[in-house]
Amino acid sequence: MRDLFIGLMSGTSLDGVDAVLARFDPQGGIAVQGHVHRPFPDALRADLLALNRPGADELHRAALASNGVAEAYAQAVAALLAATGATADQIAAVGAHGQTVRHRPGEFDGTGYTVQLLNGALLAERCGIDVVADLRSRDVAAGGQGAPLVPAFHAALFGQPGMAQAVLNWGGIGNLTLLGADGAVSGFDCGPGNVLLDLWCERHRRTPFDAGGAWAAQGRVDAALLATLLDEPFLHRAPPKSTGRDLFHAEWLDARLAAFDALTPVDVQATLAEFTVRAATDALLRHLPSPTRLLVCGGGALNDHLMARLAAQLPGTAVQSTASAGLPPLQVEAAAFAWLAWAFTQRRPGNRPAVTGAAGPRVLGCLHPAR
Ligand SMILES: Nc1ncnc2c1ncn2[C@@H]1O[C@H](COP(=O)(O)OP(=O)(O)O)[C@@H](O)[C@H]1O
Ligand SMILES: [Mg+2]
Numbered sequence: 001m002r003d004l005f006i007g008l009m010s011g012t013s014l015d016g017v018d019a020v021l022a023r024f025d026p027q028g029g030i031a032v033q034g035h036v037h038r039p040f041p042d043a044l045r046a047d048l049l050a051l052n053r054p055g056a057d058e059l060h061r062a063a064l065a066s067n068g069v070a071e072a073y074a075q076a077v078a079a080l081l082a083a084t085g086a087t088a089d090q091i092a093a094v095g096a097h098g099q100t101v102r103h104r105p106g107e108f109d110g111t112g113y114t115v116q117l118l119n120g121a122l123l124a125e126r127c128g129i130d131v132v133a134d135l136r137s138r139d140v141a142a143g144g145q146g147a148p149l150v151p152a153f154h155a156a157l158f159g160q161p162g163m164a165q166a167v168l169n170w171g172g173i174g175n176l177t178l179l180g181a182d183g184a185v186s187g188f189d190c191g192p193g194n195v196l197l198d199l200w201c202e203r204h205r206r207t208p209f210d211a212g213g214a215w216a217a218q219g220r221v222d223a224a225l226l227a228t229l230l231d232e233p234f235l236h237r238a239p240p241k242s243t244g245r246d247l248f249h250a251e252w253l254d255a256r257l258a259a260f261d262a263l264t265p266v267d268v269q270a271t272l273a274e275f276t277v278r279a280a281t282d283a284l285l286r287h288l289p290s291p292t293r294l295l296v297c298g299g300g301a302l303n304d305h306l307m308a309r310l311a312a313q314l315p316g317t318a319v320q321s322t323a324s325a326g327l328p329p330l331q332v333e334a335a336a337f338a339w340l341a342w343a344f345t346q347r348r349p350g351n352r353p354a355v356t357g358a359a360g361p362r363v364l365g366c367l368h369p370a371r
Pocket of ligand 2: 014
């Protein structure tokens with residue numbers, strides 16, 4: 001039985017693909033063997049960003065973007081195999097997330113949908129490895145949010161009996177996993193992660209993100225703007241809940257900034273950073289009042305300013321990167337999708353109904369066989 005799996009993750013921040021090679025033992029215990037990150041080509045990134053909002057000829061554009069994502073994923077797999085010395089025939093399956101461009105579970109007809117663009121057939125064709133894709137739709141079909149899917153993996157990886165702790169996955173969007181001292185696992189999307197910070201930085205600094213949060217750290221938080229941002233109803237809704245660029249987009253931000261046009265860009269960035277932190281900490285303290293530890297993964301863990309503000313908001317809690325618990329922050333979510341591929345091959349459920357709100361545990365994903 002082959003025990004090597006690849007996880008491929010490209011999140012809402014649209015920074016590119018993280019690919020992780022991992023070995024699983026029969027209980028699902030993980031040993032990560034390697035990681036590569038490949039940025040998306042600029043044109044693909046722009047196409048994907050545009051597809052997050054309604055526009056003309058979407059079916060055609062989405063189909064071509066799905067091919068583009070598959071090609072980018074295939075290149076990440078090739079780079080990962082080259083970096084680790086593994087070969088395609090050693091890999092049991094690839095768990096491939098795809099690129100979310102719409103996320104509307106439970107809406108419209110009551111079922112709604114979630115769309116992760118990826119031509120799984122093309123990825124299987126390019127790699128010659130079994131591809132498990134479309135990992136969220138089954139949970140949505142069962143009445144769930146289809147997100148977040150990482151809490152079960154976080155629990156398996158970081159859970160410690162008797163310790164109340166949380167994991168904050170700070171990608172484009174933020175999601176929290178709550179691990180109770182009694183072993184209870186819950187989780188939900190808590191609001192924006194880096195998405196607004198990236199957007200503002202791109203607009204005013206022409207760089208894709210604020211490295212280390214150095215720019216935000218120079219600004220002054222505006223209390224009135226912060227209060228306006230914190231008014232967002234999504235933050236106050238009870239879980240299960242999930243969100244994406246469907247809500248936190250440029251128009252959302254510009255509508256809220258309209259009354260604050262006297263603020264300098266750097267003060268807006270500082271305020272957006274504080275908003276991003278408070279969206280996470282307010283939710284955390286509401287649901288798990290005194291966690292011993294908060295582990296942070298995703299690119300937000302590399303933002304020193306965000307991490308410092310997080311620690312300042314949580315005086316009794318040890319705020320640490322997941323690197324301190326054995327897995328570097330950019331590898332965690334990709335490793336979770338390798339784990340979901342492993343779970344699929346075992347026909348084990350990948351969702352947690354208590355997290356997503358699905359009617360029950362479900363095997364997630366659909367298979368594009370290697371041959
Ligand atoms: N050195 C850094 N300093 C500040 N922010 C960073 C740094 N590295 C990555 N990031 C942030 O992390 C984001 C990517 O995080 P990631 O976890 O990959 O998100 P997603 O899953 O949405 O793609 C980038 O868009 C950027 O905002
Ligand atoms: Mg990413």
